[in-house]
Amino acid sequence: MSYDAVLLSGFGGPEGQEDVLPFLRNVTRGRGIPDERLEEVAHHYRAFGGVSPINEQNRDLKRALQAALTQAGLDIPVYWGNRNWAPYLDEALEQAAKDGIRTMIAIPTSAYSSYSSCRQYREDWADALEASGLQTTLQIDKVRQFFSHPGFIQPFIDGVQSGVAAAMQAGHDRSAIEVLFSTHSIPIDDAARSGAGLFTDVEGGGYAAQQLAVAAHVVAEAAPGISWQLVYQSRSGPPSQPWLEPDINDALEALEERTAVLIVPLGFVSDHMEVMWDLDTEARETAARLGLWFTRTPTPGTQPDFIDALVDLVQERISGRPTGQRANTTAIGPWFDVCRPGCCENPRLGFKPAIAGLQP
Structure with a gap:
């Protein structure tokens, strides 16, 4: 397939105090959440x-x-559009159409299978095409979920190697170190529908299975035999709705015979607000109260291995490129190029058209 451009898609975030509430209204639109409750989250940004970074x-x-x-010899431009704040996706698509773009390969800034990290982006692209009137003139395909690409994983390997070395240099025995791989919690029902129904035997469905697989590989490469677990953060649903657990702060509270903890933001590609607040602020405070030595390893960000991985996803x-020749560790x-019907759907929001990966 030939492509005219790359579409980079993000969550979006406020860029000033006056943006915070309008941004949060965008994030929660359709849920009827009053501003007083939104202010409970707004203080993270304020x-x-x-x-938001x-x-x-x-x-x-x-x-x-x-x-x-460009360095790889691909003469195609990159457009950028967000879900919840400027620049918005429909604006990016309208500009691309004006520039003569007809086929785009989309890269969401999330590596795993779930509603918010995959399906919702596919719905966003379908909505943006409809809002722009471009359904018949602009095609958007999607790169595969890239959780297993070595270029995405390598920054985490490097971070764990450095973190374990720093903990030991600070006087902590290897057996006293715990690695907590942290990712965004999601409703248990949503998790069960993630991963094309291939992981019904795993609590947390494909979403958890993919991250457990990445964490196991990171530990095997960076610190074989080190104690580790997958934990969750940033829960935002009502108390009556079960979400994936354990929460990272509860996991810290439950640690026994540990003096040092490494937090690995496995579910995130950059140091955005949920990393800076939930990990660098709240989890750090919990660790300090418990007397635990603490470090948080880097996200992929713009590290060269990760950027090269994104280029490779476009090139394949x-x-x-045949499946057996694709980078995977x-x-x-x-993972699939084409998301399966109903994969990661959110029934609470009702059916919405979603771009599958090859056809609008």
């Missing part, structure tokens, strides 16, 4: 001047990706 991080990612594509689609993967 503590950083109302500015995610937009600047995506600007940096767009620049790095554009430079790497352009060349039609975990027991699960490489």
